[in-house]
Amino acid sequence: EMAQRRNLLCCMEQFAIFLLLTSGCWYQPVLAKPKLKGHMNSIRIDGDISLGGLFPVHARGLNGKACGELKKEKGIHRLEAMLFALDRINNDQELLPNITLGARIMDTCSRDTHALEQSLTFVQALIEKDSTDVRCTNGGPPIITKPERVVGVIGASGSSVSIMVANILRLFKIPQISYASTAPDLSDNSRYDFFSRVVPSDTYQAQAMVDIVKALKWNYVSTLASEGSYGESGIEAFLQKSREDGGVCVAQSVKIPREPKAEEFNKIIKRLTDTPNARAVIIFANEDDIRRVLEAANRANQTGHFLWVGSDSWGSKITPVLHQELTAEGAVTILPKRMSVRGFDRYFTSRTLDNNRRNIWFAEFWEQNFHCKLSRSALKKGRKCTNKERIGMNSTYEQEGKVQFVIDAVYAMAHALHNMHKNLCPGKVGLCSKMDPVNGSELLKYIRRVNFTGIGGTPVTFNENGDAPGRYDIYQYQFHNSTPEYKVIGTWTDQLHLNIKTMQWSRGARKIPTSICSLPCKPGERKKNVKGIPCCWHCERCDGYQYQADKFSCKICPFNMRPNENHTGCRPIPIVKLEWSSPWAVIPVFISIVGIIATLFVVISFIRYNDTPIVKASGRELSYVLLTGIFLCFTTTFLMIAEPAMGICALRRIFLGLGMSISYAALLTKTNRIYRIFEMGKKSVSAPRFISPASQLVITFSLTSIQLMGVCIWFIVDPSHSIIDYEDQRTSNPDFARGVLKCDISDLSLICLLGYSMLLMVTCTVYAIKTRGVPETFNEAKPIGFTMYTTCIVWLAFIPIFFGTSQSAEKMYIQTTTLTISVSLSASVSLGMLYMPKVYVILFHPEQNVPKRKRSLKAVVTAATMSNKFTQKGSFRPNGEAKSELCENLETQALATKQTYVSYSNHAL
Secondary structure, eight states: OHHHHHHHHHHHHHHHHHHHHTGGGSHHHHHHSOOOSEETTEEEEOOSEEEEEEEOOEEEOSTTOSEEEEOIIIIIIHHHHHHHHHHHHHTOSSSSTTOOEEEEEEEOTTOHHHHHHHHHHHHGGGSOOOOTTOOOTTSSOOOOOOOOOEEEEEOOSSHHHHHHHHHHHGGGTOOEEESSOOOGGGGOTTTSTTEEESSBOHHHHHHHHHHHHHHTTOOEEEEEEESSHHHHHHHHHHHHHHHHHOSOEEEEEEEEOSSOOHHHHHHHHHHHTTSTTOOEEEEEOOHHHHHHHHHHHHHTTOTTTOEEEEOTTTTTOSGGGTTOHHHHTTOEEEEEOOOOOHHHHHHHHTOOTTTOTTOTTHHHHHHHHHTOBOSGGGGGGSOBOOSOOOTTTSSOOOOOTTHHHHHHHHHHHHHHHHHHHHHHSTTOSSOOGGGSSOOHHHHHHHHHTOOEEOTTSSEEOOOTTSOBOOOEEEEEEEEETTEEEEEEEEEESSSEEEOGGGOOOGGGOOSOOOOOSSOOOOTTEEEEEETTEEEEEEEEEOOTTEEEEETTEEEEOOTTEEEOTTSSSEEEOOEEOOOTTSHHHHHHHHHHHHHHHHHHHHHHHHHHTTTSHHHHHTOHHHHHHHHHHHHHHHHHHHHHHSOOOHHHHHHHHHHHHHHHHHHHHHHHHHHHHHHHHHHHHHHOSSOOSSOSHHHHHHHHHHHHHHHHHHHHHHHHHSOOOEEEEEEEEOOSSGGGOEEEEEESOOHHHHHHHHHHHHHHHHHHHHHHHHTTTSOTTSTTHHHHHHHHHHHHHHHHHHHHHHHHTTTSTTHHHHHHHHHHHHHHHHHHHHHHHHTHHHHHHHHHOGGGOSOOOOEEHHHHHHHHHHHHHHHHHHTTSGGGHHHHHHHHHHHHHHHHHOOOOOEEOGGGO
């Protein structure tokens, strides 16, 4: 686009050179025409200084015609505003006293090429014609009427027209002030250095539109522009501002061709509906294109769907929305801040065919405005005008929006000339030589320095690029009591002031409609942008232990925390421990309490009947040691359920394995003693070593001390402490995650802690198997065997339950309960099989609690030998009858021999 404009500038310069080369041809028409007040396509008003004027009096012509129908508001109103301003200035004794401003006003027909042709009139006086070779028919030199000199131009209206005209006016250094051209391109002072304007650049308008879109919380819009400098530059400015500010994305940019057909607008609406979420449409288009777009939207049944945001070309005009009020309802439009000029209203409504003959197009306006005909040839098509019609009485009238700016533009030129005259012609009445002719470059400097209050009460100034400051009124097209109207809803002066409460949308809705690509993500969801469209995204849930760190990312909560309910942050994971009231604790505690009571009952019974034969025969020393171990096994449950603390954890390390070690060490010592006695009896009659009670206690405590030494080493290597295990119950659903308060005892440590006790248990079981053939009356060999078999079954069941639930969410409860119950069951088995029968006899069958005959060592040895001999025979008889008989026979034989040996009482065995 920039290259095209440079080419256009180059063409204009070449065209100007062509004019210079062919200037000799211009004088013939000049000679042929007398000096007239009015021309067919221009208005001429004499004065000391003449200003040019360019106005779109007619619309663009169709089918090859240069001009079309008359434009009442944009054409006649604006043109009359210039005439009104000239009258005021010429009647003002303070501004340009004794200097009359004249004018040469041309019709651009809303077409840039036609405007270029018309603007050539402004540069005629600046082209010197070489007529030395030209002679009249009588041989004399030609009489050339010098064209009037135009010192400045007011106009044009459309930006594309102003650009075209500015390219040629700058070549001849003629300043130009526009009253309606807002294209940002015209701010380029290097290319359009003689161009100024009393309206703000579309750069400000684009910023205002971006601010409106963001204030309404829209982020996904489409753009629609008329082909040409105004539309394309305006949309480009909007796109640039939206990129700079961020937060607004354009779904698509649609361009309306210069001379569009009806089908083009249907295609445009179809294309806009391809992105249904982009309901907001930013429009930089001429009013005719706007009207046809609304018509196409109505045909497509899209009334109420699109949210129009129109530029100043729409403003508060009636023409674009005529007969399309419902389709345009809710449209937000922008217009440079202006005031209605009451003086112009009085002036214009007083115009008649008689007092306004200087306006050559006024008769055409009269016919169109009052729907009548002035010429007799046209009477067949309508009624005749009476010249009694009055504007505002016999026709509707509303001041066109740019009237104020036309007047301000004329006054800006007048103030510049006034200041220039004061400096160059001080004290001089009328023009002096320094201003005859007026130097365009000097005049431009004075134009850029003007500062006065315009007719609307707002300051008129220009910046270094010739632009006016940005001041806008924001309108919305609303229905009130079924009557459509434009209502001011805000202003923009460097920043937006929008009264959203007064806004009203399709069918009177008050809620702001949406125009967004994607709905906002819910709390706990992150945005995943669509590539290339930052305003469009997919929402992804921050799942598991993730929380929403920001709009675009999820992060995992720290190990001791879990996400809150909506995953917008983290919260501490609840800490749990095995409570006394938990069912997982109630059952083990109940078993332990029963076991402790039973153990104490046995101990008390043994103490009370300590000297009875049954208590003596059970081996009192090891029995009390074994009962101590059983008691510790039961009390371990309370340590395992108590709240973990450093002291509790230390006691767990000590007593968890100690009770079992004591119990199995005592049982192992018993079974080992029986085994050695019977094995030794097979070989000799001498007594085995270390079978006395003291030796048995030493062996038991020695075996137990190994357990204690291991625990001491453990304390040294890894001091006891409690921990919070967040992995133990780290479930897939963070809502159920818990931190487990427990002692720092790993599964491996537990295996090592119980491993020694298990080793004692297995060894004891092996000896129990080896002594299974010992007669029943010899020191509890069979009860010990049954105890160890049952204990092995208990622990074989414990192992898969304990380690098989390591991945369970209830791991802590299951393992603790399993461990405590297993320990208690082991203790209960030992207590029940070894001591309950004895207590039962002591309490309920005291007649059986009497001394038995002593057995000599020889009898024991003989029993061991005979037992080995008859083992095979006894195996053929049920229920071990042979063994019973064997024992009885052994007793009889032992009594018959009457030989004296070193004998051991039964309780010593």
